[in-house]
Amino acid sequence: MIATPKNGFYESIDYPASGRTTALAVHSAFARYASNVEVSTECSDLDCLIVNQSTTVGYFVVPEILHWEDRNTEWSGIKDKLEIKLAVYDARDGTELSNTIISGKSKWVTFGGDHPQDLLPEPLNKYVESLY
DSSP states (O other): OOOOOOEEEEEEEOOHHHHHHHHHHHHHHTTTSSOOEEEEEEOSHHHHHHHOOOOOOSSSEEHHHHHHEEOOOHHHHHOEEOOOOOOOEEEETOOOOEEEEEEEEEOSSSOOOOOGGGGSSSHHHHHHHOOO
């Protein structure tokens, strides 16, 4: 079960749906290796997953958006930035099994504009692959 993190923000800018986008990217990465992967839209942390999910088999995955910065890179020269903390827990007892920080920056020239969510798949897929 994957938690949906709270939306990312940078300074006073809130990025709506960034939490859902992150949860779906995590889902896609794990779905390549596991047959039963679900996203909880109600939980953003481990405590909520433990209380609300009646499972004693499998894993809880808790992403947390640490930095989400969407810039108009072509115009400003400032790169998009992303930093996600991802922790994996045993669903039986909540023991942390693994955690990592996934980060990325856009290129200077993106031909149409990257966004922080475009920076997720590659490092996320590499991390999940290392777990299997």
